[in-house]
Amino acid sequence: MGIAETYTRGRQFAVTRPGSVLLALVGVVLLFDLLAGLATGQHSFSGVGSLVWDGLMRGLVVGLAGIGLSMTYSILNFANFAHGDYITAGAFSGWATTYLVAGLGRADVGALLLVGAGGSVFGGSLGIGVTGTPLAVLAGILVSGVVTVGLALFVDRTAFRPIRDADGITLLITSIGVAFALRYLMQFVFGASVRGTTAQPPAVGLYLVDGFVRIDAHDVALVVVAGALMLAVHLLLQLTKLGKAMRAMADNEDLAQITGIPTERVVRAVWVIGGGLTGVAGYMFILWKGTLGFNDGWLLLLLIFAAVILGGIGSIYGAIVGGLAIGLTASVSVIWIPSAFARAAAFFVMIVLLLVKPEGLFSGRTTA
Amino acid sequence: MSADTERDPPSGDGDVSRKTVPDREGQSLLEVRGLDAGYGDLQILTDVDMDVAGGEYVTIVGPNGAGKSTVMKSIFGLTSHMGGTVTFEGEDITGLRPEEIIHEGIGYVPQNDNVFASLTVRENLEMGAYILDSVPQDALDAVFERFPILEERQSQKAGTMSGGQQQMLAMGRALMLEPSLLLLDEPSAGLAPDFVDDMFDRIDAINDDGTAVLMVEQNAKEALRRCDRGYVLANGRNRYMDDGDVLLNDEQVRKDFLGG
Numbered sequence: 300m301g302i303a304e305t306y307t308r309g310r311q312f313a314v315t316r317p318g319s320v321l322l323a324l325v326g327v328v329l330l331f332d333l334l335a336g337l338a339t340g341q342h343s344f345s346g347v348g349s350l351v352w353d354g355l356m357r358g359l360v361v362g363l364a365g366i367g368l369s370m371t372y373s374i375l376n377f378a379n380f381a382h383g384d385y386i387t388a389g390a391f392s393g394w395a396t397t398y399l400v401a402g403l404g405r406a407d408v409g410a411l412l413l414v415g416a417g418g419s420v421f422g423g424s425l426g427i428g429v430t431g432t433p434l435a436v437l438a439g440i441l442v443s444g445v446v447t448v449g450l451a452l453f454v455d456r457t458a459f460r461p462i463r464d465a466d467g468i469t470l471l472i473t474s475i476g477v478a479f480a481l482r483y484l485m486q487f488v489f490g491a492s493v494r495g496t497t498a499q500p501p502a503v504g505l506y507l508v509d510g511f512v513r514i515d516a517h518d519v520a521l522v523v524v525a526g527a528l529m530l531a532v533h534l535l536l537q538l539t540k541l542g543k544a545m546r547a548m549a550d551n552e553d554l555a556q557i558t559g560i561p562t563e564r565v566v567r568a569v570w571v572i573g574g575g576l577t578g579v580a581g582y583m584f585i586l587w588k589g590t591l592g593f594n595d596g597w598l599l600l601l602l603i604f605a606a607v608i609l610g611g612i613g614s615i616y617g618a619i620v621g622g623l624a625i626g627l628t629a630s631v632s633v634i635w636i637p638s639a640f641a642r643a644a645a646f647f648v649m650i651v652l653l654l655v656k657p658e659g660l661f662s663g664r665t666t667a
Numbered sequence: 668m669s670a671d672t673e674r675d676p677p678s679g680d681g682d683v684s685r686k687t688v689p690d691r692e693g694q695s696l697l698e699v700r701g702l703d704a705g706y707g708d709l710q711i712l713t714d715v716d717m718d719v720a721g722g723e724y725v726t727i728v729g730p731n732g733a734g735k736s737t738v739m740k741s742i743f744g745l746t747s748h749m750g751g752t753v754t755f756e757g758e759d760i761t762g763l764r765p766e767e768i769i770h771e772g773i774g775y776v777p778q779n780d781n782v783f784a785s786l787t788v789r790e791n792l793e794m795g796a797y798i799l800d801s802v803p804q805d806a807l808d809a810v811f812e813r814f815p816i817l818e819e820r821q822s823q824k825a826g827t828m829s830g831g832q833q834q835m836l837a838m839g840r841a842l843m844l845e846p847s848l849l850l851l852d853e854p855s856a857g858l859a860p861d862f863v864d865d866m867f868d869r870i871d872a873i874n875d876d877g878t879a880v881l882m883v884e885q886n887a888k889e890a891l892r893r894c895d896r897g898y899v900l901a902n903g904r905n906r907y908m909d910d911g912d913v914l915l916n917d918e919q920v921r922k923d924f925l926g927g
């Protein structure tokens with residue numbers, strides 16, 4: 300391992316993978332700019348720390364919501380555009396439950412069930428939060444999961460199963476139709492207004508060099524719930540018979556059938572698990588950001604697709620890592636560019652990374 | 668390493684004829700009668716008869732496109748059924764789906780993509796026993812004893828193994844349910860020449876332990892040498908049926924199907 304050899308190998312790499320080298324260069328320039336900014340006091344350490352923390356939280360939401368999408372993609376071979384509206388459905392059903400449990404007796408039941416449509420009830424005035432009304436939040440999480448499982452199974456039965464053997468485009472277009480139907484049904488029932496859902500949660504400031512990084516109770520709740528669910532999915536896929544069957548089916552559906560794996564039952568299990576995760580992700584997303592509107596899931600879906608594609612579509616680990624990458628990019632990019640371009644930056648990073656590694660970060664790894 | 672197992676030809680008549688049903692009625696494990704089948708609207712098989720007795724070793728040979736693999740797939744419920752019947756252990760299994768047929772005691776090893784590449788060796792074997800409540804330890808031990816390499820490589824991803832090892836894994840997976848009939852589609856395809864003999868020895872061993880084998884092989888001469896009985900298929904129809912070595916020594920069969 301002489302210097303000459305290292306040099307030759309480096310040159311070879313630069314010639315064969317110019318994209319990677321360019322990317323590394325851009326990274327170095329950005330890092331240098333950041334360090335210079337920190338040194339001159341243009342950026343504060345705590346400010347950057349806050350952006351990173353915010354990015355991690357966003358990444359957890361995107362990653363958690365992406366698992367379901369990736370699962371259905373790997374087993375059913377189509378990109379489900381209704382996934383974003385499953386997220387919204389989970390959010391509305393869960394928050395209606397939370398409002399009901401927290402506000403029963405203090406406000407009109409109808410207004411509570413409609414999550415304060417038209418400004419009839421405010422989550423803040425009910426004191427909703429993980430510390431203020433823990434039971435209401437827990438009930439909301441459970442209901443969001445259960446309702447979304449039901450929704451996913453119902454839609455599969457009525458819309459997707461009859462065309463199971465059709466090609467991916469047919470399924471994809473069907474799912475766009477389902478997405479519109481769901482979204483405007485929810486707008487019709489719950490109204491188009493964006494409402495605040497939570498009271499200000501208690502927070503602690505972590506001291507970082509020159510200031511504080513604020514971490515509130517809802518950040519912590521998100522970390523706990525998302526972490527636990529991701530771990531649970533991992534264990535399910537690696538250790539249980541069902542999880543192995545799901546991976547086998549994602550790998551080779553024809554062989555799965557020949558082997559005697561009941562493929563329709565596995566599909567149903569995928570909708571149950573994917574739907575449950577998606578609903579809970581929707582609930583946690585709203586808990587974390589504190590507002591709820593009928594477009595939330597749809598808007599998040601673009602980031603989820605970016606994350607899932609970046610991670611290598613079909614891999615749940617890719618979805619998690621891709622989610623964190625996209626979330627961090629969207630947050631941290633405001634160090635260098637105006638915040639209006641934060642989303643664009645996330646997509647830009649996705650495109651660039653795919654140019655360098657077209658198969659995604661986790662392609663060829665364990666899927667399901 | 669090849670202990671060539673000389674087989675006594677089963678008693679029966681020795682002349683090559685166009686008969687399609689063996690003279691051993693009554694002890695048949697698999698009975699295919701007048702099978703018409705294909706893919707979609709395209710008919711491949713016409714009036715195919717085929718029999719496998721318990722513990723018998725039967726090969727199907729014939730030119731490319733003769734419908735050899737289609738016979739296997741049709742038995743296993745993977746084609747469009749257009750006529751005729753498939754009976755297994757006296758029970759009509761015509762038109763059943765693969766996941767139902769596997770319950771009857773038939774194992775199938777397809778030619779291509781026959782392992783779950785991203786699963787480990789052990790997980791592949793566990794999937795072979797999916798329909799059982801738990802992984803049958805004795806069957807697993809038997810597979811490991813038969814293919815020691817699989818035990819060594821238990822936690823390796825199947826897709827990273829060599830072609831021959833993947834073929835062993837595919838057979839091992841099919842043997843997890845201890846089927847009474849094993850369908851093998853071109854088990855020697857894609858193997859390095861050194862390993863072909865080894866693969867045939869292993870199939871002999873599986874058959875010696877009592878599992879009936881129905882095999883499609885490109886390597887027709889070797890397959891006929893080793894089997895009990897052979898079928899020659901052409902254009903989706905039965906052409907010849909007889910004991911393996913009788914077919915092997917028949918001039919017409921040699922000239923038309925075995926390259927002289």
